């Protein structure tokens with residue numbers, strides 16, 4: 278099928294996620310046909326640098342021989358069987374590897390297929406854990422979760438309930454369960470005193486909430502270090518650690534959503550490592566398979582797992598799981614990706630890319646329409662603003678910058694007027710320089 282026909286059929290039949298379809302249909306979006314390394318190629322033969330890691334999940338580039346071969350090898354054995362009452366080799370080996378690499382104490386792995394599902398699993402486990410950890414006569418029903426302004430944990434009913442981004446959540450608000458909200462202190466390189474004040478203020482507020490709702494809160498759900506979908510909002514150093522201390526003190530589960538920040542994006546394999554934090558539950562997805570296949574993993578402690586043990590007829594079982602839970606092809610891809618992160622010293626490359634991004638974007642920071650640039654590791658948000666304040670939504674300024682990037686052969690995505698740069702952790706330095714320069718030129722094209 279030629280490019281024109283593909284685009285016609287796309288417009289006639291495909292409903293794209295998180296996409297304003299009325300505008301999309303006029304934008305001649307690239308139809309990707311293949312990829313090589315860190316580049317994507319469309320049906321018209323144009324080449325694009327993948328500047329957003331194919332929605333924040335690609336780690337080593339595309340068509341990586343070691344991952345391709347791992348999937349092919351597994352395909353020669355079996356593509357799919359169920360984890361409901363059976364097992365398969367890659368899911369066992371991957372669970373063992375995740376337990377080895379994860380923060381101490383996270384010894385059990387529950388699989389699902391996407392980030393939102395992995396967080397739903399964590400919410401259900403936390404709720405059921407408190408009902409079952411004591412004998413049923415003194416079990417307590419804790420059904421509240423503490424969540425943070427700016428949080429995004431997915432688009433299912435449960436994850437929207439603990440998410441705060443208004444345009445994703447508000448249309449469905451009558452369907453959502455109530456949660457308890459508080460703020461995250463922001464990182465502020467320019468003003469460390471203000472950062473410390475914010476850290477103290479919001480830690481005290483969290484403490485107040487935990488005290489107020491003692492015995493009703495099942496968990497505090499946090500995106501460690503960076504709220505990605507909020508526009509790469511970076512947190513004050515030390516906050517994650519405070520959350521751990523407070524959740525321990527008040528006997529509340531700490532649930533770390535590492536879906537966006539995991540697998541090297543903040544500089545360590547998991548963001549929690551940066552503050553020596555071991556949460557009670559941790560959710561992984563996106564980069565878990567190197568960006569190849571849909572897979573998520575919810576890791577929990579032995580203490581949580583043990584609360585689900587008992588006679589099969591006692592009602593303590595975790596009744597959750599989907600048809601493709603623990604799919605062998607996805608687990609094989611994940612094993613190969615984890616191996617490459619170690620063998621190729623990907624975390625060392627991240628250190629280099631972190632400094633490169635900082636240097637390359639320094640000049641852009643002085644652009645009159647760049648309000649601020651937030652960076653943690655290799656996650657970057659460039660926030661645009663007009664001389665008189667935020668751009669009106671109908672100007673779609675951020676979106677127009679991404680279209681200008683595309684014209685120049687780079688794919689990035691915006692969140693409102695924040696341009697998100699998310700290079701793959703294994704991307705070579707020269708491509709990251711190209712990414713920064715192209716985005717700088719696209720901003721100049723769009724907001725001269």
Ligand SMILES: Cc1ncc(COP(=O)(O)O)c(C=O)c1O
Pocket residue numbers: 391392393394396429430431432500505506534535536537538562563
């Ligand atoms: C922190 C975080 N949690 C959860 C999700 C949802 O993941 P998925 O889109 O795979 O459901 C995302 C997606 O961007 C995310 O950034």
